[in-house]
Amino acid sequence: MTTVVVAGALANKPGxxxxxxxxxxxxxxLRRLGFEVVFVEQLSTDACVDTSGARTPVxxxxxxxxxxxxxxxxxxxxxxxxIYDDGAQVFGMTTDELMVKAESAVALFNISGHLKYEPxxxxxxxxxxxxxxxxxxxxxxxxxxxxGLENHDEHLxxxxxxxxxxxxxxxxxxxxxxxxxxVVLDEWTPARDGDVSRFTTVGGxxxxxxxxxxxxxxxxxxxxxxxxxxxxxxRSPGTFEVALDIHPADAKDRAMxxxxxxxxxxxxxxxxxxxxxxxxxxxSGAEFSVAQGIYVETNSGWFSDRTAAYLAxxxxxxxxxxxxxxxxxxxxxxxxxxxxEEAVAGAREILGAYDRHSQAARALAETFFDSDLxxxxxMGNLGGPS
Numbered sequence: 001m002t003t004v005v006v007a008g009a010l011a012n013k014p015g016x017x018x019x020x021x022x023x024x025x026x027x028x029x030l031r032r033l034g035f036e037v038v039f040v041e042q043l044s045t046d047a048c049v050d051t052s053g054a055r056t057p058v059x060x061x062x063x064x065x066x067x068x069x070x071x072x073x074x075x076x077x078x079x080x081x082x083i084y085d086d087g088a089q090v091f092g093m094t095t096d097e098l099m100v101k102a103e104s105a106v107a108l109f110n111i112s113g114h115l116k117y118e119p120x121x122x123x124x125x126x127x128x129x130x131x132x133x134x135x136x137x138x139x140x141x142x143x144x145x146x147x148g149l150e151n152h153d154e155h156l157x158x159x160x161x162x163x164x165x166x167x168x169x170x171x172x173x174x175x176x177x178x179x180x181x182x183v184v185l186d187e188w189t190p191a192r193d194g195d196v197s198r199f200t201t202v203g204g205x206x207x208x209x210x211x212x213x214x215x216x217x218x219x220x221x222x223x224x225x226x227x228x229x230x231x232x233x234x235r236s237p238g239t240f241e242v243a244l245d246i247h248p249a250d251a252k253d254r255a256m257x258x259x260x261x262x263x264x265x266x267x268x269x270x271x272x273x274x275x276x277x278x279x280x281x282x283x284s285g286a287e288f289s290v291a292q293g294i295y296v297e298t299n300s301g302w303f304s305d306r307t308a309a310y311l312a313x314x315x316x317x318x319x320x321x322x323x324x325x326x327x328x329x330x331x332x333x334x335x336x337x338x339x340x341e342e343a344v345a346g347a348r349e350i351l352g353a354y355d356r357h358s359q360a361a362r363a364l365a366e367t368f369f370d371s372d373l374x375x376x377x378x379m380g381n382l383g384g385p386s
Contacts (some may be wrong), residue, residue, distance in 0.1 A: 002038040003105045004379075005124070007115035011043050011318030015051075015268055017277030018202050018317040020070050022132070022305045024274060026109060026183045027076060029180055032381060038101045039080040040072065040092070042117055058084050064091060066192065070274060079288065083117055098263035099123055106324035106382045111126075112220045113148050115154075126382070132174070134159025134302050135294040137146065138169045138176075139212045149174065160301030168298040170214075178327075179378065182371035191282035191316030192360055196354045197238040199288035199318065199347065202271045202280065202306060205246040205253065207292055220293025223253065225320060229290060229340060233261030236347040240288055243267040267383035281309055284358075286316040286350050288343075301325035307334075316357040318346040328368060333360030336380045 008023040023039070030037045033300050048061040058064055058195045061162060066083065071080040071092070082095035093101075102108070102123035108115070111130045129152040139158070141147050156179040161167040161236040163176045199268050200236065205223050212219045233240040243261040246254050257264060271277040281287075287310040302322040310317050311333060321336035335346040335357075 003036045003038060003101055004030050004382075005038045005040060005108045006100060006111065007040045007042075007108060008032070009114050010039075010041055010070060011063040012041065012114075014049070014062040015272045017271045017275070018306055018309075020274045021309060022181070022189075023111060024070070025182045025184055025305065025371060025376070026072060026111065029182045029189065029375045030321050030379070032184060032186075032372065033376055035379070037076075037079060038098070038105070038297050039076055039313065040083065040098060040115060040120070041067065041081070042083045042086075042343055043116060045085050058089065058208045059126075063261055066273075067091070069206055072276065077144075083120075087119070095119075098166070102245055110152065113152075115125060116148060117175060127152075128154045128156060130303060131155065131157035131159070132177070133209070134162050134176075134300040135169050135292075136209050137297050138162070138171060138174075139172075139214050139219075142172050142214075150317065158181060158303055158305075159295070160303065161299055161323045162301065166299050167301065169300055172207035178301070180292075180369055181308045182373050183305075183308045183310055183369045183375040184371045185366060188278070188281075188312035188365070190312075190358070191268045191311060191337045192236035194283045194285060194315075195239075196240060196278045196285040196358075197351060198282040198285040199238055200243065200269055200280070201289040202243040202277065203245070203289070203323045205250055207256075212294055219297050222290060222292050223250070224293045225290035225296060226255075227253070230256060230260045231340065232288075232343055232347075236252060236344045237351050238285070238347055239263060241265060241284075241358075244272050247368045278309075278313075281315060282313050284310070284315055285354070286310070286318060287316045290320040290346070295322040296320060301327060303328070308365060308369040310367065311361040314358045314362040316354070317352045318343065318350060329364070333362075333364045 006026050006253045013019040033177050050056040051062045070075045082091040088113045107126040109128050110122040155176050159177045160178040162169050163171050207222050238270050270280045303324045307317045316333050318335045321338050325336050337343040
């Protein structure tokens with residue numbers, strides 16, 4: 001059987017069901033295609049915390065417990081490995097087993113360049129970097145930050161416009177190939193219940209990274225885009241609920257959201273693992289979300305794996321345009337906006353013809369995000385399973 005290795009952050013993001021699905025979509029999607037799929041992750045001592053966020057030994061950590069729970073839940077425990085403290089300990093597959101798999105693997109898909117463990121990296125014949133954060137990745141690289149991009153043979157990005165003349169993101173001569181977020185459709189069967197008038201989203205208020213400044217221009221974060229749409233619930237039909245991780249230091253923003261009619265829920269309660277995240281999406285009517293400012297301002301074409309999941313679940317999406325409307329059809333199932341007026345009109349359109357938009361959402365997922373198609377196309381050039 002042909003082996004493919006996927007590397008990414010799972011234990012590093014404990015209690016985050018949506019982030020887990022990003023990695024699971026690659027793992028389960030490749031497995032569906034008939035490949036033997038190995039998952040590998042690195043975890044540092046500094047990252048190990050208990051459920052309260054306090055530092056703790058790895059054996060007692062929320063990180064390890066979350067890793068084990070997810071890989072067990074999806075039948076991946078026998079082909080997964082967590083490398084701790086640069087190889088001091090390994091949980092799951094042993095180091096020797098990993099080395100053997102790496103040498104026989106047709107490719108490594110290194111999501112966000114997570115895997116850096118050199119004894120393992122040098123065993124792969126083909127290393128493919130998967131960029132989930134277009135703009136951040138390329139500006140960091142251009143500034144000299146050691147991301148290891150040059151140690152990979154190919155570079156994929158969910159920024160559909162990166163490398164084209166409509167996008168501001170510098171490539172520094174590196175060829176970035178666009179890839180859409182894959183979704184395993186069988187895992188996202190549309191549910192018949194749910195409040196159709198309820199727009200929701202899950203994520204972080206600020207995101208994982210700070211602002212980027214380049215050539216005198218500072219690119220904003222998600223918080224900066226959300227603030228442009230404070231008034232949306234007051235001006236639109238339906239209800240708007242956000243499961244956002246908001247730091248206590250942003251209490252003023254939390255109060256502003258509540259004061260303008262946004263419903264706030266704890267993502268740690270409604271989306272703490274893959275099953276609860278999926279249930280939350282399926283119980284929603286549609287998605288409403290803005291994007292990181294840098295994705296919008298650079299016209300990156302970034303498209304969210306979360307939005308792809310909403311579409312697959314038959315939930316229409318009303319999301320801020322990052323330039324993805326250049327390569328994806330919009331107006332049916334997937335509606336985009338750049339202004340408040342467009343967002344209001346989009347909400348009215350979805351609720352005024354919900355069944356049509358719901359069916360169109362699933363059809364879009366089947367046409368553009370089906371893991372069989374997205375990953376099958378990637379693997380076509382690498383050799384099929386045997």
